Amino acid sequence: MQENNLYYQSTRGDKKRVLSAEAIIKGIADDGGLFVPETIPQINKNLYRLKSIDYKELAFLIIKKFFTDYRQDELKDCINRAYDNKFDTEIIAPLSKKMGAYFLELYHGPTLAFKDMALSLLPHLLKKAAQKLNLNQEIVILTATSGDTGKAALQGFAKVEGTKIIVFFPYKGVSKIQERQMLTQEGANTYVIGIKGNFDDAQRGVKEIFEDPVFNKKIEEKNYIFSSANSINIGRLIPQIVYYFYAYLNMLSEGEIKNGEKINIAVPTGNFGDILAAYYAKEMGLPVNKLICASNENKVLADFFETGVYDKRRKLVMTISPSMDILVSSNLERLLWAISEREAQKVKELMNSLKEKGYYRIDSEMKKRLKDFYGGFAPQEESRQCIKEIFEKSKYLIDPHTAVAYAVYKKYIKETGDKTRTVIVATASPFKFTKSVMESIDSRYKKFDDFELTEKMSDLAQIPIPPGIRDIEKKPIRHKMVCEKEEMRAKIAEILTL
Ligand SMILES: *Cc1c(COP(=O)(O)O)cnc(C)c1O
Numbered sequence: 001m002q003e004n005n006l007y008y009q010s011t012r013g014d015k016k017r018v019l020s021a022e023a024i025i026k027g028i029a030d031d032g033g034l035f036v037p038e039t040i041p042q043i044n045k046n047l048y049r050l051k052s053i054d055y056k057e058l059a060f061l062i063i064k065k066f067f068t069d070y071r072q073d074e075l076k077d078c079i080n081r082a083y084d085n086k087f088d089t090e091i092i093a094p095l096s097k098k099m100g101a102y103f104l105e106l107y108h109g110p111t112l113a114f115k116d117m118a119l120s121l122l123p124h125l126l127k128k129a130a131q132k133l134n135l136n137q138e139i140v141i142l143t144a145t146s147g148d149t150g151k152a153a154l155q156g157f158a159k160v161e162g163t164k165i166i167v168f169f170p171y172k173g174v175s176k177i178q179e180r181q182m183l184t185q186e187g188a189n190t191y192v193i194g195i196k197g198n199f200d201d202a203q204r205g206v207k208e209i210f211e212d213p214v215f216n217k218k219i220e221e222k223n224y225i226f227s228s229a230n231s232i233n234i235g236r237l238i239p240q241i242v243y244y245f246y247a248y249l250n251m252l253s254e255g256e257i258k259n260g261e262k263i264n265i266a267v268p269t270g271n272f273g274d275i276l277a278a279y280y281a282k283e284m285g286l287p288v289n290k291l292i293c294a295s296n297e298n299k300v301l302a303d304f305f306e307t308g309v310y311d312k313r314r315k316l317v318m319t320i321s322p323s324m325d326i327l328v329s330s331n332l333e334r335l336l337w338a339i340s341e342r343e344a345q346k347v348k349e350l351m352n353s354l355k356e357k358g359y360y361r362i363d364s365e366m367k368k369r370l371k372d373f374y375g376g377f378a379p380q381e382e383s384r385q386c387i388k389e390i391f392e393k394s395k396y397l398i399d400p401h402t403a404v405a406y407a408v409y410k411k412y413i414k415e416t417g418d419k420t421r422t423v424i425v426a427t428a429s430p431f432k433f434t435k436s437v438m439e440s441i442d443s444r445y446k447k448f449d450d451f452e453l454t455e456k457m458s459d460l461a462q463i464p465i466p467p468g469i470r471d472i473e474k475k476p477i478r479h480k481m482v483c484e485k486e487e488m489r490a491k492i493a494e495i496l497t498l
Pocket residue numbers: 113114115147148149231268269270271272273274275323324401402427428
């Protein structure tokens with residue numbers, strides 16, 4: 001092996017170091033920890049000369065620094081297959097200047113949410129990884145979704161040879177359009193199951209299955225191997241770093257900022273994946289002032305940044321931003337590892353405390369290292385008002401998740417008076433949440449259902465209905481499985497005929 005390979009290790013201290021292909025295949029470390037890169041590669045300062053670089057080239061420059069065990073032609077091939085005409089714009093991730101802020105639209109992919117940015121790439125990375133490691137097992141992707149990951153992963157893995165994908169979503173806990181997108185998924189290797197529980201139940205269930213040696217042995221005997229399409233997989237996390245650099249270069253080439261000028265990044269946050277990618281971008285050298293972590297009523301993270309206590313002992317609230325209805329933000333573990341100065345033992349203790357007592361408290365040294373972040377939350381009424389205000393003032397439609405980020409950004413400005421230019425991550429298309437968006441704008445839309453409102457939204461905003469959801473109402477429903485949260489293993493056994 002070359003000396004300049006980047007290795008990954010577990011946040012919980014497992015001594016085994018692996019290269020990216022193995023980390024991508026495994027999804028999670030043997031000790032239940034998450035894989036983290038041993039060093040954060042630095043960007044070349046000349047990067048900023050590449051103002052007009054296209055998305056694919058930039059993706060290559062950044063991703064190759066992390067996935068050093070992939071050959072350059074392999075990576076290029078994966079990237080070319082990912083960011084093609086599945087996206088409805090060649091720019092892939094356009095930036096819209098509205099209301100004095102910069103909305104980074106990450107929803108131009110096939111399933112209308114930012115999850116496409118990484119999940120268009122992951123299946124290709126995974127397939128190559130399997131070849132590199134000479135695996136001959138069939139890969140079973142197990143995924144818990146709060147609404148958007150599910151469809152993006154299904155879309156990415158559907159009909160991919162050598163894989164099966166099983167998605168668990170909170171039954172009745174996602175938007176009508178999110179649900180319909182998943183239930184109509186084609187591809188003989190796709191399985192979608194509603195669980196009678198919330199996202200945290202689904203995520204916990206999947207993690208427990210990954211860590212269950214008996215169950216893993218059973219599937220190995222049938223020549224299967226599990227992997228994950230959740231943002232605990234570094235194959236998902238690393239590609240998300242790219243668009244933060246892309247946005248910066250875009251602002252630079254538009255003359256909105258000067259070279260080296262810092263920006264803020266506001267991210268509507270659930271599992272802490274998207275904002276962690278922004279933190280990695282900062283660690284790589286992107287000039288960032290504050291990372292604004294925005295939560296909805298499920299404000300575990302906002303409380304954590306304020307008090308240093310992460311406490312999940314509360315009731316999950318179902319909101320109009322369902323992809324953020326989460327109490328256990330998995331990727332925070334990677335931040336804990338970084339701010340504890342890589343003390344895996346400490347991370348392990350905190351994670352045990354969360355599991356056993358339902359909360360943990362970080363020490364003051366760790367808390368000091370959170371100063372890059374500002375945490376805040378916005379209740380639904382505030383995000384509804386933001387949707388309405390932005391539409392009335394600038395004829396721009398945002399979805400309820402993006403609205404949470406905008407609302408928290410406004411609070412931040414009010415509190416601090418900070419004049420730093422701010423990128424607001426627009427994580428989903430408003431067309432994915434027609435009902436809550438249209439009702440926020442005008443209560444007379446209340447009498448229509450999500451599907452009827454698709455056309456009305458298109459008329460109102462003068463935007464064509466995105467191809468991903470056109471006629472979705474008429475597509476046949478292909479997935480009807482529902483189960484109790486204790487039955488996840490049984491359902492998998494049924495699907496894989498164990
Ligand atoms: C997944 C998702 C989020 C939360 O992203 P995390 O990486 O889980 O923090 C926010 N908005 C939308 C629309 C999403 O799909």
